[in-house]
Amino acid sequence: MHWTNQSPIRTVGQMATATAPRVKAPMLRTTVGLKVFMAVTGILLVLFLIAHMLGNLKIFVGPTAFNHYAHWLRAIGTPLLPNTWYLWIQRTVLTVAVIGHIWSAAVLARRARAARPVRYAHRQPVQGSYAGRTMRWGGVIILLFVIYHILDLTTGNLNPVGDKQHPYANVVADFAPHRWYVTIWYVLAILAIGFHLRHGIFSALRTLGQQSQQWQRRSRAFALGFAIVLCAGYLSVPFAVLTGLVR
Amino acid sequence: MNLTLRIWRQRSPQDKGRMVTYQVSDVSPDMSFLEMLDVLNERLILEGEEPVAFDHDCREGICGMCSMVINGRPHGPQKLTTTCQLHMRHFKDGDTIDIEPWRARAFPVIKDLVVNRSAFDKIIQAGGYISAPTGSAPDAHSTPVPKPDADAAFEAAECIACGACVAACPNGSGMLFTAAKITHLGLLPQGQPERETRVLDMVAAHDDAGFGGCTNIGECTASCPKGIPLTTIGRLNGDFIKAARKRS
Known part of the structure; x- marks a missing residue:
């Protein structure tokens, strides 16, 4: 029974006798630093999602308003900046944010995997929310959707009309009833974003220092409410096309 | 109470380890989880087998030594309860209970259910x-x-x-x-x-x-x-x- 004596690992007598050696990784490479980076890039992307949703809702005003809005996007910042310059600046910032968000998530996911080399034989389902458990794969689905979405409604390659001058027609053609599979894919992707934000917004606020019980409840409620409103805003467009409200 | 236990047995940090099944009979519902394991260990010693190694010290829920994952949950099914304060009345006669050590790279297994x-x-x-x-x-x-x-x-x-x-x-x-x-x-x-x-x-x-x-x-x-x-x-x-x- 004296197996501890044979063990090479001795713990007794080592406690708090000396401070640990101070070889430190750069702040950004610490788990907390990576999380902060993920939170900040995530918030940037959420701000874009808000603006994008508000723009989408212009479709209910009519084809002229919607097309005019789409053309205005190219002219933002003029005459201070040449045409489309602002758009490209924003695209660059968003791309950097997306890459940074995924990079930090990937580094943390790898560390999490390495942190438990032997799995449990019996593991209860995680008690945390469904949203919390699906952050990583949900993120992958969202990335695939964003790539498809750009090829569909920005470049027009995958759009049945693909007319850059008339985005309204592109949208209406996209969600036509006989292209039901596109609508389903769109709905699933938006729901994935909703779930991602339901946990992501709460998590980002916590990562940035939210620390009171009262605000924990509030930030959870805010994340849920925000995710629902955002989903409703985005989903209203394909459903309006599907039901003939927008034609 | 009669119980079937599936316990993680690992001879040394280098050993691969495996789940081993044991039957324990005549468990009193008033026993703590660790006392139930004591009963098993006494039997194992009498039979000339190596007893199951597990960490424990105060057995009153304040030292933080007991550490086992019971049916997939650290310290078992009772909220706000350490393993030593968990009583067998929370299990049913005939239950199969899985007992594993903490699983983490930072907590390597020393032996059986004991981690560093x-x-x-x-x-x-x-x-x-x-x-x-x-x-x-x-x-x-x-x-x-x-x-x-x-x-x-x-x-x-x-x-x-x-x-x-x-x-x-x-x-x-x-x-x-x-x-x-x-x-x-x-x-x-x-x-x-x-x-x-x-x-x-x-x-x-x-x-x-x-x-x-x-x-x-x-x-x-x-x-x-x-x-x-x-x-x-x-x-x-x-x-x-x-x-x-x-x-x-």
């Missing part, structure tokens, strides 16, 4: 202390502490460093433990001088030990026998950001 938790000591060494003048104890009212701060600090100080948070975390993160110490010391006036270096050093030691990062899922706080709140992690994050900005 020195990684927590490393985190404490890195910053879990205050610089206080030694000598006779100061008067209790010489350094006033606001009551809400004292309460919150005490709540965090309840942490017994058992490691259930790590065992429960899907990322194998030790953030709840680290955050409990940051909160406990950072809320009190005595903890202010090291407040900034503490959070940076402890997070660095946490990462060096091979723990994963926190994803704010809250599995840790649900498994914590002392109910350390998840908000402590927000406090750690806030302190970290403040300290990191000052340093860079």
Whole structure:
């Protein structure tokens, strides 16, 4: 029974006798630093999602308003900046944010995997929310959707009309009833974003220092409410096309 | 009660280990979980087999030594209860119970259900202390502490460093433990001088030990026998950001 004596690992007598050696990784490479980076890039992307949703809702005003809005996007910042310059600046910032968000998530996911080399034989389902458990794969689905979405409604390659001058027609053609599979894919992707934000917004606020019980409840409620409103805003467009409200 | 136990047996840190099935009969519902294992071990010794190694010390829920994952949950199914305070009345006659050690790279198995938790000591060494003048104890009212701060600090100080948070975390993160110490010391006036270096050093030691990062899922706080709140992690994050900005 004296197996501890044979063990090479001795713990007794080592406690708090000396401070640990101070070889430190750069702040950004610490788990907390990576999380902060993920939170900040995530918030940037959420701000874009808000603006994008508000723009989408212009479709209910009519084809002229919607097309005019789409053309205005190219002219933002003029005459201070040449045409489309602002758009490209924003695209660059968003791309950097997306890459940074995924990079930090990937580094943390790898560390999490390495942190438990032997799995449990019996593991209860995680008690945390469904949203919390699906952050990583949900993120992958969202990335695939964003790539498809750009090829569909920005470049027009995958759009049945693909007319850059008339985005309204592109949208209406996209969600036509006989292209039901596109609508389903769109709905699933938006729901994935909703779930991602339901946990992501709460998590980002916590990562940035939210620390009171009262605000924990509030930030959870805010994340849920925000995710629902955002989903409703985005989903209203394909459903309006599907039901003939927008034609 | 008659029970079927499936217990993780591992001879040494190098051994691969496996789940082994044991039958235990005549278990009293009033026994604690560890007493039930004592009964099994006495039988194993009589039969000339190696008894199951598990950590335990005070058996009154305050030392933080007992550490086993029971049916997939650290410290078993009862909330706010350590394994030693878990009683067999919470199980049914004929149940099959899976017993595994904490699973984390930072907590290597020494034998059977015993893991090496020195990684927590490393985190404490890195910053879990205050610089206080030694000598006779100061008067209790010489350094006033606001009551809400004292309460919150005490709540965090309840942490017994058992490691259930790590065992429960899907990322194998030790953030709840680290955050409990940051909160406990950072809320009190005595903890202010090291407040900034503490959070940076402890997070660095946490990462060096091979723990994963926190994803704010809250599995840790649900498994914590002392109910350390998840908000402590927000406090750690806030302190970290403040300290990191000052340093860079």
